[in-house]
Amino acid sequence: MRVWRVAALFLGLALVSRFAAFGADDGYDRDRGTPIWVFDHGYHAGLTLSRETLLTFGGDKSQSWLSQFPDADWFEFGWGDSGFYFEVPTFDDVTLGIAAKALFLLSDSVVHIATGAGSPWDVFTQSEGVEIPVTDEALEQIVAFVESGAQSSVPLGPGLYGVSAFYEGKGKYHLFQTCNSWVSQAL
Structure with missing residues (x-):
């Protein structure tokens, strides 16, 4: 099952790579793209952006998160x-009932922001990930999308790991709108 999830994530990344600075024939130098990262933590995917990206392209919510x-x-x-998110701090805590409720009932959403210093690769050593260099235009759109996923920049409480927090999300979570589809839509 994990192989299919990873394959779907990378297929989604490939489909939206028009924002990425991959192609030699698109006139964009891959070495000049700003990196973003996507990590698969086993039961949840996350999109990682640098502080500089939020400083440069972020709106009011990003500025608040930067100060927090x-x-x-x-x-x-x-x-x-x-x-x-609140009931399942680790993959071992997943039960059939919790998973069924999350997938088959419309439920409120949250945004989880975890932060770190240094390289995210050094922190997420147990997770699979990909680095994607993207254009400034894409970064602006990605940051706007991420900000639009949160109702506000007021934290609901501490997050799951590291220095982190939860924020009230926009939209309902269901079988066809999951963390993986949210990350794909951001890209």
Whole structure:
């Protein structure tokens, strides 16, 4: 099952790579793209942006998040079912009932922001990830999308790991709108 989830994530990334600075024939130098990262943590995917990206392209919410996490070099954004996030701190805590409720009932969403210093690769050593260099135009759109996923920049409480917090999300979580689809839509 995990192989299919990873394959779907990378297929989604490939389909939206028009924003990425991959192609030699698109006139954009890949080495000049700004990196973003997507990490698969086993039961949840997150989109990671640098502090500089939020400083340069962020609006009011990003500015608030930057001030809430003054020591962060990067910010990992996850969007998902509020009950699932709060009830399932680790993959071992997943039950059939919790998973069924998250997938088959419309439920409130939250944004989870985890932060860190240094390289996100050094923190997420147990997760699969990909680095994607993107254009400034794409960064602007990605940051706007991430900000639009949160109702406000007022934290609901501490997050799941590291220096992190939860924020009230916009939209309902369900089978066809999950953390993976949210990350794909951001890209």
